[in-house]
Amino acid sequence: MRYLPKSPADREAMLKAIGARSIDDLFAPIPAEYRLNRDLAIPRQMAESEIVDYFRERSLENGEGYKNFLGAGAYLHYRPVIIDSLISRGEFLTAYTPYQAEISQGTLQSIFEFQTMICELTGMEVANASMYDGSTAAAEAVMMAVRLTGRRSVVVSRSLHPEYREVLATYATHQGMPLSVASFGDDGRLNVKEIEKSITQDTACVLIQSPNFFGTIENVAAIAEIAHKAGAMLVVSIAEAVSLGIVEPPRQADIIAMEAQSFGVPMGFGGPYCGVIATREKFVRQMPGRLVGQTVDTKGRRGFVLTLATREQHIRREKATSNICTNQALVALMVNIFMTVYGKVGLKELAKQNLAKTAYAAAQFAKHGTVLFSGAPRFNEFVVETSEDPYAINSRLLGHKIIGGLPLRKFYPELGNAVLWCCTELTTRSAIDAAVGLVAESERSVGSAKEEADIEEVTR
Amino acid sequence: MKDGIRKATRHVNQNEGLIFEKSSAGKAAWKLPPLDVPEADASALLGAAERKDLGNMPEVSEIEIIRHFTRLSTWNYAIDLGMYPLGSCTMKYNPRVNEAVARVEGIANGHPYQPEKISQGALRILKTLSEALIEITGMDAITLQPAAGAHGEMTGLLMVRAYHHSQGRPRKKVLIPDSAHGTNPATAAMVDYAVENLKSNAQGMVDIGALAAQMNEDVAALMLTNPNTLGVFEQEIHKIADILHAKGGLLYMDGANMNALVGKVRPGDFGVDLMHLNLHKTFSTPHGGGGPGSGPVAIKKKLEPFLPKPVLVTKSDGTLGFEYDRPQSVGRVRAFYGNFGMFVRALAYIQANGPDGLRQTTEDAVLNANYIRKGLEGTYDLPYSTPTMHEVVFSDKLQAKKGVRTMDIAKRLIDYGFHPYTTAFPLIVPGALMIEPTESESKEEMDLFVEAMKSIAEEVVEDPQTVLDAPHSTRVSRLDETAAARKPILRWKPGT
Numbered sequence: 017m018r019y020l021p022k023s024p025a026d027r028e029a030m031l032k033a034i035g036a037r038s039i040d041d042l043f044a045p046i047p048a049e050y051r052l053n054r055d056l057a058i059p060r061q062m063a064e065s066e067i068v069d070y071f072r073e074r075s076l077e078n079g080e081g082y083k084n085f086l087g088a089g090a091y092l093h094y095r096p097v098i099i100d101s102l103i104s105r106g107e108f109l110t111a112y113t114p115y116q117a118e119i120s121q122g123t124l125q126s127i128f129e130f131q132t133m134i135c136e137l138t139g140m141e142v143a144n145a146s147m148y149d150g151s152t153a154a155a156e157a158v159m160m161a162v163r164l165t166g167r168r169s170v171v172v173s174r175s176l177h178p179e180y181r182e183v184l185a186t187y188a189t190h191q192g193m194p195l196s197v198a199s200f201g202d203d204g205r206l207n208v209k210e211i212e213k214s215i216t217q218d219t220a221c222v223l224i225q226s227p228n229f230f231g232t233i234e235n236v237a238a239i240a241e242i243a244h245k246a247g248a249m250l251v252v253s254i255a256e257a258v259s260l261g262i263v264e265p266p267r268q269a270d271i272i273a274m275e276a277q278s279f280g281v282p283m284g285f286g287g288p289y290c291g292v293i294a295t296r297e298k299f300v301r302q303m304p305g306r307l308v309g310q311t312v313d314t315k316g317r318r319g320f321v322l323t324l325a326t327r328e329q330h331i332r333r334e335k336a337t338s339n340i341c342t343n344q345a346l347v348a349l350m351v352n353i354f355m356t357v358y359g360k361v362g363l364k365e366l367a368k369q370n371l372a373k374t375a376y377a378a379a380q381f382a383k384h385g386t387v388l389f390s391g392a393p394r395f396n397e398f399v400v401e402t403s404e405d406p407y408a409i410n411s412r413l414l415g416h417k418i419i420g421g422l423p424l425r426k427f428y429p430e431l432g433n434a435v436l437w438c439c440t441e442l443t444t445r446s447a448i449d450a451a452v453g454l455v456a457e458s459e460r461s462v463g464s465a466k467e468e469a470d471i472e473e474v475t476r
Numbered sequence: 477m478k479d480g481i482r483k484a485t486r487h488v489n490q491n492e493g494l495i496f497e498k499s500s501a502g503k504a505a506w507k508l509p510p511l512d513v514p515e516a517d518a519s520a521l522l523g524a525a526e527r528k529d530l531g532n533m534p535e536v537s538e539i540e541i542i543r544h545f546t547r548l549s550t551w552n553y554a555i556d557l558g559m560y561p562l563g564s565c566t567m568k569y570n571p572r573v574n575e576a577v578a579r580v581e582g583i584a585n586g587h588p589y590q591p592e593k594i595s596q597g598a599l600r601i602l603k604t605l606s607e608a609l610i611e612i613t614g615m616d617a618i619t620l621q622p623a624a625g626a627h628g629e630m631t632g633l634l635m636v637r638a639y640h641h642s643q644g645r646p647r648k649k650v651l652i653p654d655s656a657h658g659t660n661p662a663t664a665a666m667v668d669y670a671v672e673n674l675k676s677n678a679q680g681m682v683d684i685g686a687l688a689a690q691m692n693e694d695v696a697a698l699m700l701t702n703p704n705t706l707g708v709f710e711q712e713i714h715k716i717a718d719i720l721h722a723k724g725g726l727l728y729m730d731g732a733n734m735n736a737l738v739g740k741v742r743p744g745d746f747g748v749d750l751m752h753l754n755l756h757k758t759f760s761t762p763h764g765g766g767g768p769g770s771g772p773v774a775i776k777k778k779l780e781p782f783l784p785k786p787v788l789v790t791k792s793d794g795t796l797g798f799e800y801d802r803p804q805s806v807g808r809v810r811a812f813y814g815n816f817g818m819f820v821r822a823l824a825y826i827q828a829n830g831p832d833g834l835r836q837t838t839e840d841a842v843l844n845a846n847y848i849r850k851g852l853e854g855t856y857d858l859p860y861s862t863p864t865m866h867e868v869v870f871s872d873k874l875q876a877k878k879g880v881r882t883m884d885i886a887k888r889l890i891d892y893g894f895h896p897y898t899t900a901f902p903l904i905v906p907g908a909l910m911i912e913p914t915e916s917e918s919k920e921e922m923d924l925f926v927e928a929m930k931s932i933a934e935e936v937v938e939d940p941q942t943v944l945d946a947p948h949s950t951r952v953s954r955l956d957e958t959a960a961a962r963k964p965i966l967r968w969k970p971g972t
Contacts, residue, residue, distance in 0.1 A: 017828075017829060017832070017833035017836050017837065018828070019569050019571060019760075019828070019829075019833075019837070019915075019916065020833075020836060020837065020840055020915055020916075021916065021917070021918035021921075022840060022918060022919060026918070026919045027840075027843065029919065030843055030844075030847045030919060031843070033847060033850055033851075034843075034846050034847060034849075034850045035850070036846070039839045039842075039843060042839075042842050042843065042846055042863070042865075043740055043741075043839075043842065044863065045708070045709040045711050045862075045863045045865070046709055046711075046737075046740065046741050047711065047713070047714065047746075050713075050714075050741050050742075050745050050746045051740065051741055052739065052740055052741055052742060052745075055739075055831035055832065055835075056611055056612060056738075056739055056831040056834060056835075057611050057831075058607075058608045058611055058612070058826060058830065058831055058834075059604075059608070059826070059827055059830065060830045060831070061827075061828065061829060061830025061831075061832060061833050062827045062828060062830065064573050064828070066827075067573055067577060067824050067827050067828060068573065068576065068577060070577075070827065071577035071580050071583060071601075071820065071824070072580055073597070074580075074582070074583065074597035074598070074600055074601055075580040075581055075582030075583050075597055076582060076597065077582070077594075077596045077597030077600065078582035078583060078586045078594065078595055078596070078597030078598050079582055079585075079586055079587070079590045079594040079595065080581050080582030080585075081581075081582075082590070082594065084587055084590070086587045086589050086590060088589055089588075089811060089812075090587055090588050090589070090812070092585065092587070096505075096506070098505075098538065098541060098542060100579070101542070102541075102542070102545045102546070102549075103764075104575065105545075105546065105549045106554050106555070106556030106557070107549035107550060107551075107552040107553075107554045107556070107557070108545075108549050108552065108554075108764065108765055109554070109556075109570060109575075109762045109764055110554040110555035110556045110560075110567075110570050110762055110763065111552045111553065111554040111555075111560075111763065111764075111765045112560070112562060112565055112567060112763040112765065112766065113565075113763070113765070113766040114552075114765065114766070115562075116553070116886070116887075116890065116895065116896050117952075117955050117957075118887070118890060118947050118950040118951070118952055118953070118954065118955070119551070119552065119553040119890055119895065119947075119950060120551075120552055120553070120765075121548070121551040121552070121951055121952060122547075122548035122549050122550065122551040122552040123548075123552055123765040123766070125492075125494070125548055125551075126545065126548055127765075128494070128966075128967070128968065129494060129495050129496070129968070131966055131967050132494075132496065132532075132967040132968045133533060133534075135967050136530065136531040136532050136533050137530070137531075137533070141967075142966045142967065143966075143967070145766070146766075146767065148623035148624065148627060148768075148810060149623065149810060149811055150811065151808075151810055151811035152623065152627070152809075152810055177811065179808060179811040179812065180811060182785075182807055182808040183807075183808050183809060183810060183811060185807055185808075186634065186784075186806060186807035186808055186809055187666075189634075189807070190634070190637060190666075190667050190668040191666070191668060192668070233522070233525045260527070261527070261530065262518055262522065262526065262527055263522065263525055263526070263527055264524070264525050264526065264527045265527070282579075282584040282585060282817070283584075283585055283586060283587050283588070284578075284583070284584055284585075284586065284816050284817045285583070285586040285587070285588055285595070285598045285812070285813065285816040286588030286811070286812025286813045286814070286816055287623070287768075287810075287812055287813070287814055287815040287816050287817065287818075288623070288767075288768035288770075288815040288816075288817050288818060300964065300966070306766065307964070307966055308966070309960040309961070309964045309965055309966050310960070310965040310966075310968075311955050311956045311957065311959050311960035311965075312955070312956055312959070313952040313953040313954060313955050313956070314953045314954055314956075315953055317952050317953075319951075319952040319955045320955075321955045321957050321960050323957065323960040323961050323964055323966075324961055324964060325961075326961075328658075329626070329658040329659050329661075329662035330657075330658040330659075330901070331658070332658075332662070333658050333661040333662055333671075334661035334662055334664060334665040334671045335665070336658070336662040336665075338662070338666070339626040339627075339629065339630060339659050339662035339663040339665075339666055340624070340626055340627075341624065341625065341626045341657075341658075341659050342624040342625060342626070342754075342756065342763075342766060342767045342768070342769035343624075343766050343767040343768075344623075344766075344767045344768045345763075345764050345765035345766030345767045345768075346762065346764025346765055346766075346767065346768060347764075347767070347768055348767075349764070349765065353541065353545065355533065356495055356505070356534055356536065356541050356544075357505045357506055357538070357541060358505075358506050359499070359504070359505070359506075359530075359533050359534045359535045359536065360499075360530045360531075360532075360533035360534065360535050361504060361530075361535060362504060362505070362506035362508075363530055363533065364527075364530060365506075365508055366506075366508065368515075368516060368518060369508055369511060371516040371518060371521060371522075372511055372513050372514065372515055372516035373511075373513055375513075375514075375516045375521060376513035376514060393521060393522045393523055393525050394521075410591065414591065414593070414594065419587065419590050419591070419594070422589050441508065444512060445512040445513050446512075448513075
């Protein structure tokens with residue numbers, strides 16, 4: 017086996033040194049009746065070239081070469097080449113959690129920079145080293161608010177990513193955290209009046225997403241005011257990190273739970289991604305996850321360490337703020353490099369391109385379908401309602417190697433034929449025009465079919 | 477100070493400040509293509525929601541970024557540099573073909589919501605990996621959704637809860653041995669189970685008498701790591717399972733140490749009802765400085781209705797798809813389908829090994845741990861003489877007489893060119909040195925390790941101060957963790 021660095025002679029010599037007759041002696045503690053005396057029924061050992069071929073074939077069966085208009089929590093942005101060059105360095109790739117600070121300063125300093133940039137972008141004072149993803153970060157942020165307020169119930173926005181809501185429901189079930197859902201209005205924004213009604217003396221926090229699942233930017237200030245007046249916290253989930261380049265961050269929030277996938281992380285069929293929690297300094301001791309802090313060594317030199325570990329499971333066990341151990345460090349490093357590459361000016365320009373492509377696409381679609389929620393500002397997603405069944409339209413688009421937007425019926429039956437479209441800086445005008453043309457064609461054929469039916473009706 | 481350190485030599489490495497300290501206005505590492513649509517008027521589109529300023533985000537050039545992160549990287553120790561015997565973490569070689577295939581276009585850029593019709597490649601990877609892991613564990617079904625081991629534990633306990641609920645007998649507590657990982661009790665608390673500690677016996681194994689006494693119909697499950705954190709196989713595993721099952725409890729196995737068993741024995745065959753795997757341990761996906769992980773949960777048939785949604789199914793036309801209509805499911809534990817990129821890597825690893833390679837891998841891991849045990853026995857105190865599987869736990873009892881503790885020895889090991897072992901865990905061994913070489917170490921590397929550990933033991937006798945002040949060869953000496961926690965500085969600020 018090519019990963020194993022021992023010759024048969026080495027193994028013999030080692031067994032002899034140990035005083036074992038054969039390798040089986042070392043497995044004697046396993047009761048004989050349970051030992052496996054056959055080969056595992058798994059694929060045979062393959063050559064490297066065969067493995068590469070296998071995955072290339074799978075890639076071809078997986079939408080390779082399609083133009084994509086899907087967003088909804090996973091975004092296709094350009095990934096600067098140096099991200100992979102740098103994260104492929106074995107010193108980053110093959111190290112573990114920086115428990116031994118003296119030989120982990122590279123990882124520790126990069127996390128410290130990551131925490132700093134997340135604070136700059138979110139307007140928060142502290143950020144952790146990462147969480148699994150945006151959905152679990154949101155659930156953990158809510159649990160943090162429950163600990164901080166001593167209250168138990170949660171008001172959740174219906175315009176929060178539906179799968180994030182499902183994850184929160186799973187986490188909340190056994191922690192005695194009743195959830196109530198506040199719906200959105202005609203502009204796609206959370207219905208502020210409904211939040212006001214839903215909040216009680218037991219509400220720990222209001223959880224919203226902005227830009228929300230429809231791409232619409234919520235009125236964070238108004239929602240924060242209502243929450244704070246009732247003694248509840250505001251937790252804001254951000255699923256499209258690139259929005260932070262041009263959209264004012266939710267500074268009024270108490271906790272921000274972010275998904276940073278947009279910052280240089282491949283869509284990768286849904287993971288691994290990079291969740292992050294950011295908050296106020298005064299709440300840090302209730303924060304889940306790892307934190308890196310600056311300190312000095314015995315000679316007064318600057319260095320970095322994992323800190324405030326008394327919040328964590330390996331010290332606190334059942335009293336920890338979370339059970340999280342392994343996080344998303346290497347993905348956080350991708351995010352870190354992406355933020356460094358684009359920086360203060362580039363992130364803004366990048367976000368502006370997203371805004372421009374989306375504004376153009378929404379205007380084009382508006383000529384042939386109804387663009388919903390157009391009363392409120394949006395970032396890079398928008399919702400279009402058509403007369404024809406969206407799955408039929410998408411199926412036609414697929415024939416032209418275009419993946420259309422996400423039909424919303426599955427998550428929001430009340431939205432009927434509405435579809436969530438997304439454009440990023442990588443969406444070309446020609447792709448937008450092609451998609452709009454095909455949707456228009458569908459709408460025309462539905463229109464003429466309807467006309468024919470009407471005529472038939474009249475003549476009958 | 478002792479000379480003759482054979483594995484490592486000091487060499488110059490570069491200094492490097494924080495990236496913010498290199499920033500100045502007008503430098504850039506990015507270039508966007510010209511817009512092919514009309515420019516957007518941000519203030520007209522966004523109004524009050526428009527962001528004007530990005531604060532102290534850096535402005536640097538590409539070469540500076542390359543040097544910055546390359547310099548930082550050289551301050552890390554890594555498996556690629558040498559033995560990384562961090563017990564319980566399974567720091568094995570991370571094959572590079574895994575990285576290559578994870579970056580193939582259609583695999584790296586698949587969107588989780590793209591139609592199933594054009595997702596068959598990704599779904600086939602999920603299916604093939606699932607089947608292999610089910611066979612390896614001897615279980616009946618699996619979910620790949622959990623993002624890491626601790627997340628898998630949570631998923632598992634949610635299923636345990638749902639199972640007991642369906643039996644009409646909700647239960648209150650989970651038994652956890654005193655040798656367990658901290659994630660086990662933390663997870664039980666998250667799922668609202670009371671944690672009851674289970675004492676280990678003199679061999680470091682579950683005390684069968686104590687278990688029988690503590691087991692009753694309030695106990696939902698026992699969370700057992702096997703081999704346990706001492707690297708010891710629970711020889712009476714069948715009795716343990718019987719005691720639990722007799723009173724309707726479930727046996728949960730923490731699969732953190734599955735690398736000691738693959739191809740030799742299957743948990744499903746010795747009474748385990750459900751277990752998680754750590755793909756970043758046993759199945760070689762990179763630890764990446766702390767993640768990403770992946771924590772699939774394999775289960776027996778009776779737990780299948782409770783799997784998280786969605787569940788991968790083969791449809792009547794032979795294509796693969798997700799099933800969402802699962803009324804008894806515990807729900808979703810993560811958006812989308814899990815850390816897919818890690819599935820790709822784990823499957824590539826299984827393919828590179830095949831059944832013979834996986835078995836040899838397990839044998840070598842156990843052989844290596846026993847070789848180290850033999851080499852250091854006598855030099856360091858071995859609190860449990862029970863046979864060792866994939867890792868061995870010593871204590872600092874002999875060295876503590878000179879005032880030198882496990883952390884000091886660990887720090888001195890750094891000077892010898894090794895990453896330290898795991899210190900002060902498991903908790904049942906005071907001053908533990910937990911050593912897990914994995915199969916990836918050659919005899920030569922381990923001989924150097926044994927030599928280094930022996931040399932440090934001599935130093936403890938002859939010159940303990942050298943060990944107490946270690947490390948001596950790193951960029952920074954021991955860091956003031958107390959100060960870091962007392963007055964936390966968790967981000968850079970301008971002018972500091």
